[in-house]
Amino acid sequence: MKNCLRDLRKAQGLNQADLADRLAISRQTIIAIEADKYDPSLPMAYRMAAFFDVPVEVLFINPWKVNPPDRPSPV
């Protein structure tokens, strides 16, 4: 699932290891999510969104919602 985790993380000046430690998850998970290779569980997604103080749908782009053309179409 497309997401802007990398942008939000960099905006806070954190590296992947720092963010992983702050969220009490593995660095491998941060890397996989940023590479769009893993979709986190809903609780983890909410935990991440709460950390960055943004709605979940800002962090993870909902491909099933009607979106502007630059957003991905439903899979």
Place this chain on the structure above:
Amino acid sequence: MSHRMKYWLFCAMAFAAAAAAGIVIGATVPAAGAGDNAALLFLLLLGVCGLVMAAGWLWWKRTDDLQQQGQLISWYWGGNFGALAMLVYLAVFFGRHSDISLGAIYLFFAQFVGFAGVWLVWRLRGRGQSE
């Protein structure tokens, strides 16, 4: 202490518990045949196994979604295929009714019983109200 440090600490504790259990089993179980009070020893060693699982649980609680998924997929597909391959190897090279093949079959059955028990608990805990 960072999350990463805690994770590796509990991982090491789980391995240490498994190694300690191996030493206890090695020290208490005879090399061949059943010893005196085998039933009591079996119960005591089941308790030791419980402690190993508890140590593993402490580590498991510190794993995240991705790590758990990696463990579950690897144990299910890799573990089962490895066990099946060994079962076939033992049956082919030592005979279906050899002691070693029968031991492996018992282990496989025990694994299935453990799987069925945990699956049942998982299924019941995941139940909701149907409408």
